[in-house]
Amino acid sequence: MTDSIKVTVRVPATSANLGPGFDTLGLALALYDEVEVGLVDPGDPRSRSVGIEVTGEGAGELDDGEGHLIVKTMRLTFDRMGLPQPRGIRLRCLNRIPHARGLGSSSAAICAGILAARALAGAPYPAVDGPDPAGGQAGPGRPGARREFTDDDVFALATEIEGHPDNVAPCLAGGLTIAWTDQSNAPHMVKLIPHADIRPVAIIPRHRLSTEVARGLLPKDVPHSDASANAGRAALLVAALTERPERELLLAATEDRLHQNYRAPAMPQSADLVQRLRGLGVPTVVSGAGPTILAFSTVDTQDLIAPEVGTDWHIQPLDVETRGACVVSPETR
Ligand SMILES: Nc1ncnc2c1ncn2[C@@H]1O[C@H](COP(=O)(O)OP(=O)(O)OP(=O)(O)O)[C@@H](O)[C@H]1O
Ligand SMILES: N[C@@H](CCO)C(=O)O
Missing domain, CATH: 3.30.230.10 (Ribosomal Protein S5; domain 2)
Incomplete structure (x- = not known):
């Protein structure tokens, strides 16, 4: 049959x-x-x-x-x-x-x-x-x-x-x-094509963290100064990913104050690795609700990632x- x-x-x-x-x-x-x-x-x-x-x-x-x-x-x-x-x-x-x-x-x-x-x-x-x-x-x-x-x-x-x-x-x-939702909760999106120099690298741990758990760690309110800093960085990030994929801009543009620190207790190794890679100048963020992290590698930083990450993580360069x-x-x- x-x-x-x-x-x-x-x-x-x-x-x-x-x-x-x-x-x-x-x-x-x-x-x-x-x-x-x-x-x-x-x-x-x-x-x-x-x-x-x-x-x-x-x-x-x-x-x-x-x-x-x-x-x-x-x-x-x-x-x-x-x-x-x-x-x-x-x-x-x-x-x-x-x-x-x-x-x-x-x-x-x-x-x-x-x-x-x-x-x-x-x-x-x-x-x-x-x-x-x-x-x-x-x-x-x-x-x-x-x-x-x-x-x-x-x-x-x-x-x-x-x-x-x-x-x-x-x-x-x-x-x-x-992507955003309007007042009636209908979603909308604008799609952009990232610059060809954008090279994402997913750095994936063995352990899992559910989105539900990670969302549960977020505070109900955040300081106005943090919201304002994120608004500027998010705008800059769109420009950096599409028009100006320069390491310094990407590093500044990937700073976050709204979720990553609040979630760090649920993914201490990820939080630590994000800090260490950023310290070396590699623009790095928590991917989604974690615990994977995402780095934007460039010619001058690609060799820095593997030695810093070590063997506990799976390093997976991925095309956009x-x-x-x-x-x-x-x-x-
Ligand atoms: N291909 C699939 N088939 C069936 N269930 C799935 C599949 N993929 C994911 N799921 C369900 O979704 C859960 C993972 O969802 P969750 O939102 O926690 O994480 P995620 O979507 O992988 O990460 P994130 O939303 O942070 O990017 C899995 O544990 C499983 O229950
Ligand atoms: N924006 C979502 C992505 C994960 O689904 C979060 O961080 O909770």
Whole structure:
């Protein structure tokens, strides 16, 4: 028996905040998860179940049923598109983005689920005809009934699930993104292409830190002087990353006072390494909610990183990814 329809999506890792741009700036990195999603033929004995195969990150650890983040996201997307829930869902995940390290793994999974569901909605599929575990509508697949689901809808839903737009924006669009939400909580973004001299290096520890825990360490209020310093640095950082990728500017532009110090107790080794690399003149920040750190290497600093970092961390130079998440097969959009 075969899956009645199948799509494959590819989603990049991302680094959010980039120092001063808390919950706003994000950079897409050329490290990808690939997810093949199949909807099962009605006659197939697997058609009433969820089947998940994970290779790489999270193998043997993640929920292998309705609780899997991609499945939950797909279910919600089918609901939002006004479509009935598909019956059997098969996922084959090739996970390369480390989990809970500050490289946007949850955003990547969420974007993968939404894009896969949108791509699958274009074809007939067998839908649930009995009680649906995710609470979806029963009935046969009715692609004609679907509501148009635009790229803005994808961005809005991914941001709603993730809680903030700074990883979601670069994951979907690629490049360097400035993301914000308006008064009605709708997310928006501007995408920029970083200067070709920008060379990100992810320095990844073995241990994890969940975003939830890291966000729990932030104070409710911050001094006005710190907010003002960050506003200036974030503006400078956009200029440095796109037009003036000079080490001195990048070093000044990556200073943060809004989140990194508050979170340091949860990631003392990361905080220490950021300080040491910055002391050597390497522009370095905590990536997302940590504990990975991100350095912007230049010709004059690239040789400084490895000796300072030592062997406890994985040093991974990564190109900036400029295309963003995509459906690679079939090429539907
Ligand atoms: N490919 C995936 N498939 C299923 N679940 C995933 C996947 N990627 C991430 N997750 C879930 O998301 C959790 C990690 O999310 P979390 O927000 O804590 O970190 P992150 O997204 O890796 O980092 P950050 O948001 O700081 O960049 C994992 O522990 C797992 O539960
Ligand atoms: N801006 C987010 C990124 C991690 O998801 C944070 O720092 O909490």
